[in-house]
Amino acid sequence: xxxxxxxxxxxxxxxxxxxxxxxxxxxxxxxxxxxxxxxxxxxxxxxxxxxxxxxxxxxxxxxxxxxxxxxxxxxxxxxxxxxxxxxxxxxxxxxxxxxxxxxxxxxxxxxxxxxxxxxxxxxxxxxxxxxxxxxxxxxxxxxxxxxxxxxxxxxxxxxxxxxxxxxxxxxxxxxxxxxxxxxxxxxxxxxxxxxxxxxxxxxxxxxxxxxxxx
Numbered sequence: 001x002x003x004x005x006x007x008x009x010x011x012x013x014x015x016x017x018x019x020x021x022x023x024x025x026x027x028x029x030x031x032x033x034x035x036x037x038x039x040x041x042x043x044x045x046x047x048x049x050x051x052x053x054x055x056x057x058x059x060x061x062x063x064x065x066x067x068x069x070x071x072x073x074x075x076x077x078x079x080x081x082x083x084x085x086x087x088x089x090x091x092x093x094x095x096x097x098x099x100x101x102x103x104x105x106x107x108x109x110x111x112x113x114x115x116x117x118x119x120x121x122x123x124x125x126x127x128x129x130x131x132x133x134x135x136x137x138x139x140x141x142x143x144x145x146x147x148x149x150x151x152x153x154x155x156x157x158x159x160x161x162x163x164x165x166x167x168x169x170x171x172x173x174x175x176x177x178x179x180x181x182x183x184x185x186x187x188x189x190x191x192x193x194x195x196x197x198x199x200x201x202x203x204x205x206x207x208x209x210x211x212x213x214x
């Protein structure tokens with residue numbers, strides 16, 4: 001799925017499942033409301049959330065579904081196929097700044113992607129799953145290549161019974177501190193509500209901030 005303004009200055013890349021794609025017009029409208037920067041947005045279709053977006057294998061945190069560690073394959077497809085194809089189809093410059101972003105586990109994927117690749121100018125990580133087993137250890141041992149990172153979290157997200165997911169508040173604060181210590185331009189926005197409150201608006205805010213600060 002592709003959205004395009006006239007003369008885009010940025011290419012936004014977002015892994016999204018069918019529900020997110022159905023609501024993407026709301027997200028695009030919101031980006032346009034809060035940013036005057038023209039952009040193109042392309043989605044990567046996610047059909048197996050826990051497999052395609054997890055940076056490494058991990059046991060189930062809720063329910064019975066484990067994390068499959070398929071992010072490397074997803075990243076390769078985005079880098080080698082999705083982005084070049086969008087640039088050709090939309091007639092964009094090959095030097096256009098690319099911002100990777102997403103919500104929840106897709107937000108974690110966006111964070112991980114800028115640690116793994118130099119092709120992304122910024123990461124728009126809205127309510128990212130930084131509680132993911134081993135993530136903070138990884139972030140403490142590496143530095144992202146992107147010049148800007150947006151982080152956000154709902155104020156109620158750490159108030160859950162699941163002991164692993166309840167660590168998300170401490171983890172996002174640590175993530176933010178690590179980025180600041182590494183000299184990365186970053187921000188941490190606190191939103192009203194829990195993890196399921198206005199994801200489209202939160203993702204839009206993430207992309208809009210990145211376009212202004214990368």
